[in-house]
Amino acid sequence: MSFEYYPLGDTGIQLVFGTEISEETNQKIRMFADELAKHPIDGVVEWVPAYTTLTIYYLPNKISFNALKQKLEELDEQQHGREAESASLVYIIPTYYGDEVGSDLEFVAEHNGLSKEEVISIHANKDYLIYMMGFVPGFPYLGGMSEEIATPRRENPRAEIEPGSVGIAGAQTGVYPLESPGGWQLIGQTPVKLYDPTGERPILLESGHYLRFAPISKEEFLNIKESIKRGEYVVETEEKKVSVHEVG
Numbered sequence: 001m002s003f004e005y006y007p008l009g010d011t012g013i014q015l016v017f018g019t020e021i022s023e024e025t026n027q028k029i030r031m032f033a034d035e036l037a038k039h040p041i042d043g044v045v046e047w048v049p050a051y052t053t054l055t056i057y058y059l060p061n062k063i064s065f066n067a068l069k070q071k072l073e074e075l076d077e078q079q080h081g082r083e084a085e086s087a088s089l090v091y092i093i094p095t096y097y098g099d100e101v102g103s104d105l106e107f108v109a110e111h112n113g114l115s116k117e118e119v120i121s122i123h124a125n126k127d128y129l130i131y132m133m134g135f136v137p138g139f140p141y142l143g144g145m146s147e148e149i150a151t152p153r154r155e156n157p158r159a160e161i162e163p164g165s166v167g168i169a170g171a172q173t174g175v176y177p178l179e180s181p182g183g184w185q186l187i188g189q190t191p192v193k194l195y196d197p198t199g200e201r202p203i204l205l206e207s208g209h210y211l212r213f214a215p216i217s218k219e220e221f222l223n224i225k226e227s228i229k230r231g232e233y234v235v236e237t238e239e240k241k242v243s244v245h246e247v248g
Helices: 023-038 065-077 105-111 116-123 218-229
Strands: 004-008 012-016 044-049 053-058 083-097 128-133 140-143 158-161 165-169 172-175 180-182 185-189 210-216 236-245
Touching: 004 065, 012 065, 023 044, 023 053, 023 065, 023 128, 053 065, 083 116, 083 218, 105 116, 105 185, 116 185, 140 172, 210 218
Parallel strands: 083 210
Antiparallel strands: 004 012, 012 053, 044 053, 083 185, 083 236, 128 140, 128 210, 158 180, 165 172, 165 185
């Protein structure tokens, strides 16, 4: 596996897997993170995956930068020439498009010379890779949206956006997990809570997995919302096999 090491202050080391944002790069990062979980290194506190990097935080009083770098190189050497297959989850997120919850759907359609129905068809029912989590708790950075529906951010951002709002900004799509300001073009909303600080699992999604928007009617949207309030709704998932080829 090819990456470079860079110190990050006196408690971090960053592994850079290249400059290209791609599913292959993301899977290599996830594969290495999985190895870290299987083979814990004393002194390592946590690691944070991003588009092209994996940042590892450690306790300098337990392990030095050079010692940690050597152990990471040994871990990397063990993976050379290996073909790995990992099982990712696809989170199926029911989404009500348009109307009052997706007031920018018409603008997105007009901007791209499409009908609202065509925008929904292009946006929904495809698997978006969750590259990383960030911005606010539970916010997924998704990859794989079609350029056919790419739309610039709003000139005047909204002061408040409801949790669950699904939007488009440039060539990206995403879901606001909690109420916040934002400039994305809103095309719909999901009743599913991506972030619930009172829940047993506060953040629903994980990087390295996938998200699929499934269109629903307003009636289904309201019914699911009530089911969630009663604690009766469970997000549907599917398993997706992903292969990573390593050349040693």
